[in-house]
Amino acid sequence: MNKLTHDALWPLEAYARKRDEFRAQVMAHKRDRQVALGDHVRLLFEDEMTIRYQIQEMLRIEKVFEPEGIQDELDAYNPLIPDGQNWKATLMIEFGDPAVRKQELAKLIGIEEAVWMKVNGFDKVHPITNEDLERSNDEKTSSVHFMRFELAPEMVQAVKAGADIYTGCNHSYYSVPAFKLRPEVRNALSEDLIAPS
Template sequence: MSKLTRDDLFSLEKYAEVRPEFRARVMAHKKNRQLPVGPNATLYFEDFLTMRYQIQEMLRAERIFESEGIQEELDAYNPLIPDGSNWKATFMLEYPDEADRKEQLKKLIGVERHIWVQIADFARISPIADEDLERETEEKTSSVHFLRFELTPEMAEATKNGAAISIGIDHPAYTYAVEPVPQNVRDSLAADLN
């Protein structure tokens, strides 16, 4: 997948015009790119379109229109676009009650290292997590992690040929699996691969 450039972005004025239609298209697209794993964790698989939307929304919210600011947003979000041999995801731990969330995040230290993806009968893949910065302390983990799942060429080929994908978490305090991943998500992920 190619990376975003300034040419891929709308001006703030143009984005104001097209935002409702563009947002509706992105929301429909995202339905095929999110996967709840148990009741409190969700993987949001990123791609060119989801990152384009994220950048447009950041530019809009912050009223960024100068070249330097636009480039900073591109530099921040382009690393989340898959490279053709991997999947990149935002992993979120979602506990609506703030007190409960604080308690659970203490119990879930290291959860990002316990997430796995399996394609057909290949070995499970563990993610490379939080390449941008450390997201946990000795006391708690973050509710947001950024993950990269690297596939072997054989795994990618099997996925493109329709192999089932399973995804799970095997942390002692949170163990859930989705086996297999729903077809719409599986097909969307297969499209990320060269």
């Protein structure tokens, strides 16, 4: 899978002109890359387009135009693009009320390791999480986690051949029974993979 480079990004002025149109494209693209785990946890499966949007938005917000600053953003976000043998996802814990969110995050420590993916016919795959930095402590977990689901070559082949994909969460406080991903999501995740040659 291609990683993003300086040349793949729009300068700030060009992005300002294209932003509304690009944002609409990205929001439509994300619809088939999101999975709700119950009412308060959501997975967004990242790819080149979602990460390109994230970088462009960060550059815009921070008004970064120096090559070194742009490279810092590329270095931070490129690892979130799948490599052809994995899925990479952002897990978001969503509670609107800040007081409720604080209470719930204290109960959800370890949730990022309780989420799993499963290719039909194979064992569950638990993620490698938060490779950039630790996002939990003894008192609470973060509301955002980064996850990498590494797949065996046989799993990749099965997905490319049309196998169903399941997910769920076996956290003691926030359990979500196994369910099959919608065909649109399954197909989007299949496109993230490169079949072994």
